[in-house]
Amino acid sequence: MDVSQKKIIIADVDETICETCQQITPEMAKQISSMITKGYTWAFISGTEPHYLKEMISAKLTEPHFLLPTTGTICLDAKNNLFKEEYSYYLTPREKKEAIDAFEELVTKYHIKTLTTKEDQIQNRGTQITLSAIGRNAPTNFKKIYDPDATKRKEWIKFLKTILDENKYEITYAGTTSIDVTRKGLDKAWGIKKFAQHYNIPLNQILFFGDKTHPGGNDYPATKIVDFITVKNPEDTLNKLKEYF
Ligand SMILES: [Mg+2]
Structure with missing residues (x-):
């Protein structure tokens, strides 16, 4: 290059x-x-x-x-x-609901506790739905040590893929504690x-x-x-x- x-x-x-x-x-x-x-x-x-x-x-x-x-x-x-x-x-209302429901199931199954608010943990960003495990506005130090090698999130993504249709949605981990769901291909x-x-x-x-x-x-x-x-x-x-x- x-x-x-x-x-x-x-x-x-x-x-x-x-x-x-x-x-x-x-x-x-x-x-x-x-x-x-x-x-x-x-x-x-x-x-x-x-x-x-x-x-x-x-x-x-x-x-x-x-x-x-x-x-x-x-x-x-x-x-x-x-x-x-x-x-x-933007995502359609139906796509938004499917992604939010899947994250709610995940949070319940793995007992994922936010340090801030529920809205801060599962965020509707219009074009994507994002989970910030302990809350987007949780202290940076806590976020950094929460899942440094993404072990937790890789496991969670496997679970999410059992709920969300892989042909419709892209599921990736991001930042320090987040998982993003976007429309497939986005x-x-x-x-x-x-x-x-x-x-x-x-x-x-x-x-x-x-x-x-x-x-x-x-x-x-x-x-x-x-x-x-x-x-x-x-x-x-x-x-x-x-x-x-
Ligand atoms: Mg980055």
Whole structure:
């Protein structure tokens, strides 16, 4: 791969650009801003909702960029803290109900206890349903040690697959404690392709950064369609950006 040919950077957010659910650091924002000023295009793809991505990324990143929340099923063009929705693909009420019911069964069967609220544990994000095992807003330290190697979530996904039709839904683990259910085919590969089609960008101009690029991880689908760099954490991403750009 020739990194110098890449003009479009698409990055995962949790554990790649930001610590899970935390804001982008000033160092990272500075590095990315300077790249955007030099002519690179930056887009951020995540299972997270628009509201959180705006807070985590756009509140601190002053240069124009794109947000691809809920696995790229929404595209927001972010300029000067104004957000223009370019497109969006929502789940049907029936799809939402099926996914929420499956998560409720899972929570009961495995006695998964939220540290916050029920709404914070099973979230309807419009284009996807997400389980955050101990609550999305649970303390980061607790989240980090909860399921570090995803053992729990791999087991849970097996159970979910006995309830949800695999031909209809995509079930992946994400962040530190989450499982996302999206419509089949709506993974990060789909999100990146949709973005590329919308803006007429050849896939070979895109470089992807992600921390969960191994099979089963929510970044894995992206690795099938674009060149990618696997990172350990945001610090590792920052070092690699400084090294390559
Ligand atoms: Mg991640």
